[in-house]
Amino acid sequence: WSEVYGYTYQAQAARFASDPAEQRHTYVAVAADGTVLSTLHYRLSRRRDATGAPRLVGEVDSVTTRADARRQGHATRLLRMALDALRRDGCDWSLLVATEDGRPLYERYGWRCYGEPxxxxxxxxxxxxxxxxxxxxxxxxxxxxxxxxxxxxxxxxxxxxxxxxxxxxxxxxxxxxxxxxxxxxxxxxxxxxxxxxxxxxxxxxxxxxxxxxxxxxxxxxxxxxxxxxxxxxxxxxxxxxxxxxxxxxxxxxxxxxxxxxxxxxxxxxxxxxxxxxxDDGHLMARPIASGFTEQQLDAIFTAPDAHFSAIDLF
Structure with a gap:
């Protein structure tokens, strides 16, 4: 993440330290020589639904791929692995913040855009x-x-x-x-x-x-x-x-x-x-659990008193 996005290593280390299960929640695609080509991380949180009841949410950190390893399927494979993990963890739905380049991939796997008022x-x-x-x-x-x-x-x-x-x-x-x-x-x-x-x-x-x-x-x-x-x-x-x-x-x-x-x-x-x-085009979500519907997800984001706070972004 530091190399691709230009963030300091210290800032990224602090970010990952805030997830107590950072190792279990991180997936990587690795070259034969051990070079990390692409990586994905997710964390679990509980967000309230339209009724105020807590729901388990898998918050996916953007898939990050080195420039010389893109368009080789690494991000797609990592995203599939993450979806399987979110289902195993019992998540009701998933949330992520997408870059413009990454949005088509997430849309292909069921995430939809929601506005940030x-x-x-x-x-x-x-x-x-x-x-x-x-x-x-x-x-x-x-x-x-x-x-x-x-x-x-x-x-x-x-x-x-x-x-x-x-x-x-x-x-x-x-x-x-x-x-x-x-x-x-x-x-x-x-x-x-x-x-x-x-x-x-x-x-x-x-x-x-x-x-x-x-x-x-x-x-x-x-x-x-x-x-x-x-x-x-x-x-x-x-x-x-x-x-x-x-x-x-x-x-x-x-x-x-x-x-x-x-x-x-x-x-x-x-x-x-x-x-x-x-703000449009960045905040994306999709249902994960079979019993959690698109309508339930829409109701969360469109509730009159709903609020998405940037301080909760991983």
Whole structure:
């Protein structure tokens, strides 16, 4: 993966370390001299279906083939092996993120494209005045004594029945998130903002994960306690204020679920510039279990409150 995609070896090593079964879940095509020609990896997660019930999902890491070994059938054979493994593991369905070149192969084996909804806008006026009801500040779970626990508690309350979301248990936060999200914090400038009742209150009321670029900011994920309707506005306002402090244009791209408090906060901040769309052609899924239908899969992605978070991508 490092050679083909140009990622650092350290980043790839951290990525694989976040899967406790990385060796069992990795397949390779090897030349006679031992050179790895093509490789595929998958990991198992539990994502909620349209009813909120957890389903076992096989998340396939893109098949990667060396340039001089392509069009020789390696990727096809590896994908067939992975499908057999997903069936043996008892997966209900499978998810992957495809490159443009790889999409035809996945379509041939039953994966279909689903959109990734987003909302965009530019803040033209002044930021909303804070009421003082919440204290919002950057929160680093890698250095805080409470670790991921405050974020995990909000996530459970916010996403308990939300379609398409990953069931993020304690092992997820202390293993996967600590390695993967921790890498984004260290190398990509991801900032987690958390809302509290007061400066000394250890109980988080909400969180948001944001990235800042030269020309815009992006919000990857958000969560708030259901009874705290004012938290999304406080979080998003704090992110916009940080963008302004950095001298970044107040143009935002948000991958957030549809919830009345979130919708109201976005309307308040972005006003008439707010518009919605989706990324197409990359997110793909297919049923695996014989008793799991295309209709059930469609229902997950089209549920009004469904949310696909990029932080869960392997």
């Amino acid at each position: 987003w909302r965009r806008g530019t803040i033209l006026g002044e930021l909303p005045r804070t009421t003082g009801a919440f204290v919002v500040r950057p929160y680093d779970p890698l250095s805080a004594s409470e670790g991921w626990d405050p974020i995990a508690a909000v996530d459970v309350a916010f996403n308990r029945r939300r379609p398409l979301t990953v069931v993020r248990n304690a092992a997820y936060w202390r293993g996967y998130a600590a390695l993967r999200v921790g890498t984004w914090i260290a190398t990509e400038g991801l900032v987690i903002f958390a809302a509290f009742r007061g400066a000394a209150d250890p109980r988080a009321l909400g969180y948001a994960m944001a990235e800042f670029y030269p020309d815009a900011f992006q919000v990857r994920d958000i969560g708030a306690l259901p009874e705290e309707a004012g938290v999304p506005l406080a979080l998003l306002t704090a992110i916009a204020a940080e963008a302004r402090r950095r001298g970044i244009p107040l143009a935002g791209r948000m991958y957030l679920p549809q919830e009345p408090p979130i919708d109201a906060a976005l309307d308040r901040l972005f006003g008439p510039t707010l518009h919605a769309g989706q």
